[in-house]
Amino acid sequence: MNLLKLAGKVCVSLLVCGLVALSLTGCAGLTALALTPDPAGSAPEAPRTITTVKLSQANYHVQKLNAVGQDHGFKLLGLFTIVPASRVKAFTRMYDNAKIEAGGPLTPANIAVEQIEQSYILFSIPEVHVRADFVVFDDTPPHKTEKLTDTPNRPVGNGPGSGDQ
Secondary structure, three states, X not given: OHHHHHHHHHHHHHHHHHHHHHXXXXXXXXXXXXXXXXXXXXXXXXXXOOOOOOOOOOOEEEEEXXXXXXXXXXXXXOOEEEEOOOHHHHHHHHHHHOOOOOOOOEEEEEEEEEEEEEEOOOEEEEEEEEEEEEEEEOOOOOOOOOOOOOOOOOOOOOOOXXXXX
């Protein structure tokens, strides 16, 4: 009978120690025990389409600086995604905040996407933050090149230093 009481006390003390250790370390340590990785928590995937905007000439002006958009999600125990953080929603909110109309002349440039996750004991909050500058390209008339055989657009002779006086 004493052996049974001793075994019961040992089991209870181990259970209490395990619960204390779990409460002190939080549930973030349990992510290593997951059998399948969470696709939303994995590394961000590469963009599927890329549009390059070259701002090397003086044919544009900045319309809106630092337009931002964000989206939040929710994960239970840091393992189970209940509501994912969406990049699409973050980009849509960025366009809404910048008051961009479809088909307009604005082009996003200097886009930055940041994905972070705030972890707490029983849950975590994944976040997506997007920022961009919006530029408008100016309509510049095409440059006319002069040929050497064309007549110049400036008066010839009778000017200072021309020798005709």
